[in-house]
Amino acid sequence: MKQKLRSPLPALEVTSPAFVQGAPMPALYTGYGADISPPLHLMNLTESAVSLAIVLEDLDIPFVPRYTHWLIWNLPPLREVPAHIPPGAVLAQMDGAVQGLGYGKHCYRGPKPPAFVRRAHRYVFSVYALDCHLTIGADSRKAALLHAMEGHVLQRGALMGRYRR
Secondary structure, three states, X not given: OOOOOOOOOOOOEEEOOOOOOOOEOOHHHOOOOOOOOOOEEEEOOOOOOOEEEEEEEEOOOOOOOOEEXXXXXEEOOOOXXXXXXXXXXXXXXXXXXXXXXXXXXXXXXXXXXXXXXXXXXXXXXXXXXEOOOOOOOOOOOHHHHHHXXXXXEEEEEEEEEEEOO
């Protein structure tokens, strides 16, 4: 997503206690493990953020430039996004956060490359700090989410992990 940020805020730094930038992701957070979302820590998050959106994509699927595994938006602006965000389209326990249709489901779907894939895939968690709550429905896909975020992104950051079966 090539979009101009609205203000010159410092970059959002995304880290995780589960794995470091560019390193292998533990199996716990994959489709071959418990398939739970990893914890994410956000540094330099602006106080003016109203909500967060997260997109998880596999960058290495042949013929699909960025395969969407997870979409979630309207998360409260937490500096620590907890692990194991539960499945469901609308999450009351997360202040009404919405999980869209990534991987065809309303839930986190971690790395799960097929058995014939020999090399590691890159998985990117893109985190966006927004100045509003988005009004798109839970059956929205990545294109609709990116369109709804246009003009509302205060900050963005990313964390990339690798996974090989």
